[in-house]
Amino acid sequence: MAKRAAPEVNAGSMADIAFLLLIFFLVTTTIEKDKGILRSLPPIDDSETEPPIIKQKNLFTVLINRNNQLLVEDEQMELKDLRQAAIDFLDNGGGENADGEKCDYCRGERDPSSSDHPDKAIISMKHDRETSYEQYIEVQNELVAAYNILREREAQRLYNRSFESMLAEKEKNQFKKDDKLNEQIETIKKMFPMKLSEAEPDKN
Amino acid sequence: MSKFKNKKQGDLPAISTASLPDIVFMLLFFFMVATVMRDSSLMIENILPSADQVEKLKKDRTTFIYAGKPSSQYKQFGEEPRIQINDQFVGIEDIMPAVLQAQSELNEELQSKIVVGLKVDKETHAGLISDIKQELRKANTLKVMYITNARAEQ
Numbered sequence: 001m002a003k004r005a006a007p008e009v010n011a012g013s014m015a016d017i018a019f020l021l022l023i024f025f026l027v028t029t030t031i032e033k034d035k036g037i038l039r040s041l042p043p044i045d046d047s048e049t050e051p052p053i054i055k056q057k058n059l060f061t062v063l064i065n066r067n068n069q070l071l072v073e074d075e076q077m078e079l080k081d082l083r084q085a086a087i088d089f090l091d092n093g094g095g096e097n098a099d100g101e102k103c104d105y106c107r108g109e110r111d112p113s114s115s116d117h118p119d120k121a122i123i124s125m126k127h128d129r130e131t132s133y134e135q136y137i138e139v140q141n142e143l144v145a146a147y148n149i150l151r152e153r154e155a156q157r158l159y160n161r162s163f164e165s166m167l168a169e170k171e172k173n174q175f176k177k178d179d180k181l182n183e184q185i186e187t188i189k190k191m192f193p194m195k196l197s198e199a200e201p202d203k204n
Numbered sequence: 205m206s207k208f209k210n211k212k213q214g215d216l217p218a219i220s221t222a223s224l225p226d227i228v229f230m231l232l233f234f235f236m237v238a239t240v241m242r243d244s245s246l247m248i249e250n251i252l253p254s255a256d257q258v259e260k261l262k263k264d265r266t267t268f269i270y271a272g273k274p275s276s277q278y279k280q281f282g283e284e285p286r287i288q289i290n291d292q293f294v295g296i297e298d299i300m301p302a303v304l305q306a307q308s309e310l311n312e313e314l315q316s317k318i319v320v321g322l323k324v325d326k327e328t329h330a331g332l333i334s335d336i337k338q339e340l341r342k343a344n345t346l347k348v349m350y351i352t353n354a355r356a357e358q
Contacts, residue, residue, distance in 0.1 A: 008217045017223075022230040034266075034321065035258040036351035044341050064330075129331025134253040136330040137350055141255035148257055171260075201334055 037140055042197070058115050060089045060123045064139060066130035079138055086146035089114055090121050090192060105154060105191060118150075118192045126199040143196055150192045159184055247281075248272035248288055253326040254353040261321060261349055265314040267306035268351075269299065271332055272325030285328045287336065299339040307345060319347045 062082070063071040070077045072085055093106025095116030103117045115121035123143055127136055148163070155163035166185055170178070249272045270288040274281040286293045289302045307318045320340055324333060340348060 006216055009220055019226070019230075022233055034261040034263075034351050035354045036261060036321065036349040037255055037257060038259050038319070038347065038349045041337055041341050041346040041348060043344065043346060127330050127334075129329060129334070131330040132326065133324050133328040133330055133333060134326035136333065137253040137255055137326070137352060140350065141257050141352075144257040198334075200338070201331055 037137070037144060039140070039144075039196075054122060055116075055120075057094075057113055058120045058122060060086065060115070060121065062123065062125040062139060062143070064125075064127040064131045064135060066128040068132055068135040070139070079135075079142065082139065082142040083145050083149075086123060086143055087149060089123070090118055090146060090150060092121075093117060105157070122195045122197060124197050124199060127201055129201045131201075144194075147192055147194050147196075151188050154188050154191050155184075158188070163188060245291065246270060246288070247275060247278045247291075247293065248286060249275050249325050249327070250323055251326055252323065252351060252353050254355040255350075256355050258352060258354045259349075261351065262319065265310060265317050266319045266321045266349070267303060268321045268323055269303075269336060270323045271328055271336070273327065285325065285332055287332070296335050296339060299336060300343040303340065303343045303345050307343075317347070318345050319349050320345055321349050321351050323351045 061071075061073060065071065070079060070082065072082060077085065088108060090108075091106050092108035092111055092114040093103030093116075094108075094110050094112045094114055096102055097117035097119040101117075106118065108114075125139065125143065127139075152163045155161060155166060159166070163185075166181060166188075170181055170185060173181075248270055250270060251272075268289075271285055272288075273283060273285050274293075281293060287296065287299065288294070289299070294302065303318075303320060307315055310318060322333070322336065337348065340346070
């Protein structure tokens with residue numbers, strides 16, 4: 001009799017291998033998701049009431065001209081220095097807030113010529129119509145970063161965890177409310193309220 | 205005993221194709237998971253700026269507005285940055301109705317939480333953005349997200 005042909009390869013475990021690969025890819029692939037900087041616009045205010053007077057020292061002005069140069073507090077500044085300048089301004093705590101409380105968590109220089117309290121400190125940003133969108137986003141990013149860094153610091157100090165992880169946990173449990181966590185987040189947001197106003201560019 | 209008596213001896217048996225469906229399904233699942241559907245084709249150049257203080261976008265409550273220079277096949281629309289919503293170029297006065305319509309198409313409980321995602325080319329001038337923002341304020345859709353590429357924090 002002729003030599004026996006090689007036995008057929010058992011394909012029974014092939015499915016297992018396929019599933020193993022499938023699970024591997026499922027676990028390792030990250031789905032591309034849109035990300036961005038979330039901001040709220042101010043509602044349109046038609047009332048004729050006079051805006052409250054804000055002391056010059058509580059106002060941190062950032063101007064961007066049409067050549068994408070920055071003018072911060074009447075001095076020209078590079079983009080990389082903006083974040084620290086904004087932190088110094090917000091964290092200064094040189095005076096009292098509207099309720100007459102001192103800022104006991106600020107670690108700034110307590111310079112009386114800079115902002116009184118994070119409650120009162122307002123960052124005002126104005127750009128030219130010809131400013132590039134890229135530069136505009138860079139500046140927004142630096143200013144939001146200043147707030148995030150300060151909030152992060154307070155979260156570490158008070159609750160010994162990062163603010164980011166608190167927000168992530170809130171997001172994850174959005175269907176069952178965790179009052180304690182929400183309260184902690186609110187506390188930190190209140191310590192450094194995001195008062196970032198944008199003036200409309202001049203029409204020319 | 206062998207079924208293939210007429211074949212030459214020593215031939216290898218055919219490779220089983222029983223697992224082929226599994227492999228195909230695996231690939232199918234992989235692409236199903238990894239693919240993001242794009243619902244409108246872009247008529248503009250759209251290179252997003254990058255930022256590091258980014259948050260995730262919630263897709264279920266977002267409507268998009270695109271802006272940028274018309275791309276090379278749409279040169280007849282000129283060189284100036286234009287606004288695109290869904291599949292067409294729109295003027296600044298069309299933003300409010302478009303956004304309000306998108307809002308009315310959302311789930312009822314999400315309508316008040318609508319976020320407008322701005323996908324704007326980084327070469328655009330910021331004046332156009334403030335025009336868009338002014339229209340959004342009129343439409344009372346106050347949450348905007350400047351969509352950017354995430355970059356690692358320095």
